[in-house]
Amino acid sequence: MIMLRLFVFIILCWTTNSLKAHPLKLSLCEIEYSSKKQKLTINLKLFLTDVNEAIVFDPNSNELAFCQPNESAKANQLLLNYLNRFFYVKVNNTLVELKIKNKNLKGEGDNTALWVYFEYNQSTPLKSLEVKNAVFTDLFFDQNNIVYVHVDEKSKSLMLDKKKSVHELKF
Amino acid sequence: MCKLNSNYLVILVITFLLVSCKKSSETTNANADKDKELIQKALEIHSRVLTLDTHADTPLRMIQPGFDLSEKHDPKETGSKVDYPRMKEGGLDGIFFATFVAQDIRDDDGHGRAKNLCLQMIDSIITSTKRNADEVGLALNPDDAYSLEKQGKRAIYIGIENGYPVGNDISNVGLYFEKGVRYITLVHSANNDLADSATDPNGPEHDGLSDFGSEVVKEMNRLGIMVDVSHGSDSLFYDAISVSKAPIIASHSNARVVTKHDRNMSDEMLKLMAENGGVVQLTMLADYLRQAPPNKERDSAVAALRANMKPFGQMTLEEQTAARKAFEELNTKYPAPPATLKHVGDHIDHIVKVAGIDHVGIGCDFDGGGGIEGVFDASEVMNITIELVRRGYTEEEIEKIWGGNLIRVFKEVQEVAKKIQAEETT
Numbered sequence: 001m002i003m004l005r006l007f008v009f010i011i012l013c014w015t016t017n018s019l020k021a022h023p024l025k026l027s028l029c030e031i032e033y034s035s036k037k038q039k040l041t042i043n044l045k046l047f048l049t050d051v052n053e054a055i056v057f058d059p060n061s062n063e064l065a066f067c068q069p070n071e072s073a074k075a076n077q078l079l080l081n082y083l084n085r086f087f088y089v090k091v092n093n094t095l096v097e098l099k100i101k102n103k104n105l106k107g108e109g110d111n112t113a114l115w116v117y118f119e120y121n122q123s124t125p126l127k128s129l130e131v132k133n134a135v136f137t138d139l140f141f142d143q144n145n146i147v148y149v150h151v152d153e154k155s156k157s158l159m160l161d162k163k164k165s166v167h168e169l170k171f
Numbered sequence: 172m173c174k175l176n177s178n179y180l181v182i183l184v185i186t187f188l189l190v191s192c193k194k195s196s197e198t199t200n201a202n203a204d205k206d207k208e209l210i211q212k213a214l215e216i217h218s219r220v221l222t223l224d225t226h227a228d229t230p231l232r233m234i235q236p237g238f239d240l241s242e243k244h245d246p247k248e249t250g251s252k253v254d255y256p257r258m259k260e261g262g263l264d265g266i267f268f269a270t271f272v273a274q275d276i277r278d279d280d281g282h283g284r285a286k287n288l289c290l291q292m293i294d295s296i297i298t299s300t301k302r303n304a305d306e307v308g309l310a311l312n313p314d315d316a317y318s319l320e321k322q323g324k325r326a327i328y329i330g331i332e333n334g335y336p337v338g339n340d341i342s343n344v345g346l347y348f349e350k351g352v353r354y355i356t357l358v359h360s361a362n363n364d365l366a367d368s369a370t371d372p373n374g375p376e377h378d379g380l381s382d383f384g385s386e387v388v389k390e391m392n393r394l395g396i397m398v399d400v401s402h403g404s405d406s407l408f409y410d411a412i413s414v415s416k417a418p419i420i421a422s423h424s425n426a427r428v429v430t431k432h433d434r435n436m437s438d439e440m441l442k443l444m445a446e447n448g449g450v451v452q453l454t455m456l457a458d459y460l461r462q463a464p465p466n467k468e469r470d471s472a473v474a475a476l477r478a479n480m481k482p483f484g485q486m487t488l489e490e491q492t493a494a495r496k497a498f499e500e501l502n503t504k505y506p507a508p509p510a511t512l513k514h515v516g517d518h519i520d521h522i523v524k525v526a527g528i529d530h531v532g533i534g535c536d537f538d539g540g541g542g543i544e545g546v547f548d549a550s551e552v553m554n555i556t557i558e559l560v561r562r563g564y565t566e567e568e569i570e571k572i573w574g575g576n577l578i579r580v581f582k583e584v585q586e587v588a589k590k591i592q593a594e595e596t597t
Contacts, residue, residue, distance in 0.1 A: 024540030025250070028273050045273075056483045057498055074484050108372040111360070138495065142250020144231065146273060148288065155287045157272075159235040161249045167236045 025050075025143040027135050031089060032150040033126050040096070040122040042089060048105065048112040050136045054082055066114055067105045076100055079116070086138070090130040090168075096120060126151060126171050131158070134165035213560035214262075216569055217553045221316055223265040223574035224552070225354075225452045225532060226401075226423040228332065228539030229253045230270045230292040233299065241303045246548045252537035255306045257550040258325050265316045265326030265574070266549075267354065267422065268296050271539070274335045274361050282338025289336035293329060293350045300327050311351055313581040316574065330399070330422065332539075333359035334366065339383055344390045353581070354397035356422060357384060357407065366411075367404040369433040379406030385414050392416045393595075395588030397581060400424075401434070401452075401534075408440055412447050417587035418580045419447060423454035423534035423541070426521045430514075432459050438525050445526040448583065450576045452534030453518055455541040457510035460518060469505030476501065509544040512558040519572065520562065528568050532577045 028045040048066065049059035055078050056063050064075040072078075080098055089096045102117040133145040147158040149169060158167055232238050232251055243256035258266065270292035272285045300309040308319045310326035319326040329351045337343045337355070347355070358366040362376040365384035380388065388411060391398050398419040400408045411419055421444070427435035436444070436451060444451055457463070476497055481490065522531040535541045537549060545554045559569050 030275070057480070057494060058477065078484060106372075111370065111372065141247070144250070146231070146234075148273075148284070150284060155284045155291075157234045157288045157291060159231050159238075161235065163249050164236055164238075 025136065025140040027133070027143070027145045029087075029131070029133055029145065029147045030150065031129065031131065031147065033122060033129075033152070035125065035152055038121060038123050040091060040120045040126075042096075042118040044083075044087070044116040044118075044135075046114050046116065046135065047110075048114045049110055050139065051079065051082075051114050053139055054136060055079065067103060076103075083116075083135070086132070086134040086136075088130075088132045090128075091122065092124065092127050093130075128168060128170050130166065130168040131160070132166040133160045134162065137162040137165065209560055210557055213557040214553060216560065216566045217262050217556040217573075220556075220566065220570040221265065221320055221574035221578070222263050222552065222556075223267075223316055223326070223533070223577055224263060224535050224537070224549075225267045225420070225577055226269055226330070226332075226454065226534035226539070226541075227253050227266050227537045227549075228269055228271050229266075229537065230268050230296055232538055233295040234292065240299050241306065246542075250538075252535075252542050252548040254549070255303060255325060257548055259306075260550040261548075261552040263325070263549050263552050264320045265310065265328065267328040267330045267534075269330040269332040269356070269422070269539070270296070270336075270352075271332040271359070272336050274333060274359060274363060277335075277364055279338075282336070282340070285336040286338060286343060289331060289347075290350070293347070293352065296327065296329055297351065309351060311353065313578045313585065316578065328353050330354040330356065332356045332422075333363065333402075334384070334387060335359070335363045337365065337387060339364050341383075341386055341390055344387055344396065345394060348394045348396055352396060354399045354420065354422060355387075355391060356399040356401055357387070357403055357411065359402050366407045368402055369404045369407075370402070371404075375404055375406060379404065379408075379410035380414060385410070388414045389416075392584075392587055393591045395585045397584050405437070405440065408436070409443075412443055412449075415447075416591065417584040418449040419444075420449055420577070420580055421451045423456070423536045423539075424451055425453055425456075425459045425518045426451075426525070428525075429518050429521050430459055430461055435459055441522055441526040441530070445530045448580065450530050450532050450580050451522055451526065452532040452577065453515065453522070455510075455515065455535040455537075455543050455546050456539075457543055460510040460514040460543065464508050466505055466507050469501060469507075472501050472505060473498070511543060512545040512554055515543070515546070515555060516558045516562050519559070528571055529576055529579070531572055533573060 030043040032041045052061045053059040064072045066075055083098055098118060100116055101119045104115050106113050106115060131147055133147055135145055136143045141162060143161060145160045147160060149156045151171060160167060240254045242254060244251040244254050246252055270289050272288045275281045297309060300307050307325040307327050310316055310319060310328045316326040331347060331352050334355055334357045358368045360368055360370045362368050362371045364381060365387050366380050367375040367377050388398055392415060398411055398415050399422045400411050400419055401421045401424045421436060425435045427437045480494060519531055542548060546552060556569060
């Protein structure tokens with residue numbers, strides 16, 4: 001009986017800890033390549049609360065004020081510092097340097113998303129695309145990062161997480 | 172004398188304590204035996220009735236490179252909630268795998284891509300059922316769940332969560348039906364071309380169902396696809412119930428009176444669902460099961476930690492890592508009070524009280540945010556049955572909740588489809 005109670009207690013502690021944060025941990029990344037336009041674009045959709053938690057340890061912080069008139073001068077750099085640790089795209093085995101072209105906020109409240117947009121000229125044909133997406137896996141053990149890859153007319157979806165954060169596609 | 176008296180007193184107290192302990196221990200043992208019997212009874216019921224979960228976002232896991240549903244996964248490692256071994260362990264006989272495509276631009280390109288991605292997910296489900304034909308089977312009709320259960324296999328049904336991949340092409344409904352889709356959730360967290368969401372930050376766009384959405388509902392009726400109103404606005408619910416010729420479902424929604432949330436259903440909606448003959452499938456999503464109580468101790472500790480921190484921009488990587496660890500320790504020390512089986516029971520009791528026993532079921536939303544203390548993954552679903560037995564539900568009632576009601580609706584949806592198709596040919 002004591003062992004059973006101990007077991008129940010351990011399970012209770014574990015499940016309680018497991019449920020400490022938001023119900024669904026998700027981010028979305030869309031990578032698009034058009035051979036006609038010779039352009040590669042990357043669009044990251046991140047929950048703003050997760051971005052703030054990751055960067056300033058406070059999900060509801062307005063210290064960096066992303067996409068607002070009073071946006072902090074260091075907001076982009078801090079965001080890039082974080083992304084460079086947990087996210088990359090390699091095209092034909094060459095690392096794409098992350099430079100933010102544009103970003104905006106969509107939604108409201110806890111569902112507010114920060115969209116971060118990157119755009120590159122890509123004149124050589126796409127032979128391989130390697131993606132690492134481990135964003136927020138440092139915060140949440142159950143973070144899921146969906147990656148949609150659109151190459152001309154073809155689309156492919158991936159889900160990356162803490163255990164499997166890198167995947168390479170060949171074309 | 173005085174010493175003698177005090178000795179007597181000590182002996183008396185010890186004797187009293189021993190007797191009390193014995194009585195308390197006997198009561199505890201009797202209660203434990205009673206509880207053991209109750210659990211045994213519940214597990215027997217659980218193994219006899221068809222247990223069907225109408226909503227899991229597991230196809231999201233299936234697009235993860237290397238993920239194999241035939242292997243048992245540790246939910247603590249990545250949060251995975253469903254695989255075939257854990258379905259077996261939890262005594263879960265059937266499940267609807269909902270294909271979900273995140274909504275993007277509502278133009279031809281966006282719709283075309285969503286359709287491709289949706290079809291890929293459907294194909295992944297079909298491939299998985301073929302690869303694991305000894306364990307599971309693709310289910311297309313209501314009775315398939317029972318026949319597969321008899322064979323000792325899990326029934327895998329397919330749904331689509333969000334009508335976005337339908338785009339604005341009605342012929343896609345038929346395409347998805349042919350692929351095996353048996354319910355479509357008309358909308359997700361943002362409005363689409365079919366309907367309004369309960370949670371779109373821009374508010375309603377169609378005031379419920381759009382004209383095209385009404386056509387989609389009629390086409391679903393014609394083919395025999397269940398109309399799912401979860402995630403929809405209240406107006407969408409009323410429109411869907413009015414347009415649909417067959418009973419409708421809410422594949423993963425709870426009761427708003429018990430937990431105030433726009434995604435949950437009001438008593439008026441629950442009553443109307445009963446009149447319609449439909450079913451509300453209760454979900455194990457903490458925010459829809461209970462209002463999260465304040466966690467003041469954690470908030471104070473976090474504020475104190477933050478007050479003594481260097482500004483983030485001035486921290487080295489090592490200092491950032493140490494700060495992250497300190498926050499994690501606080502989360503562990505002061506965890507948020509979880510949603511529990513008590514909350515599940517309270518919602519079921521309420522829906523039964525308002526709509527009746529014939530209009531409630533289970534749609535856990537595993538791999539989509541669902542999973543609470545006691546029902547953390549598919550291996551723990553038997554605890555729902557234990558909670559129901561504790562609350563006095565009979566086997567007949569539990570059979571209805573765990574699958575009977577949904578199967579009844581599914582059959583009626585197919586009957587309506589047959590009638591519509593017969594009328595078309597005459």
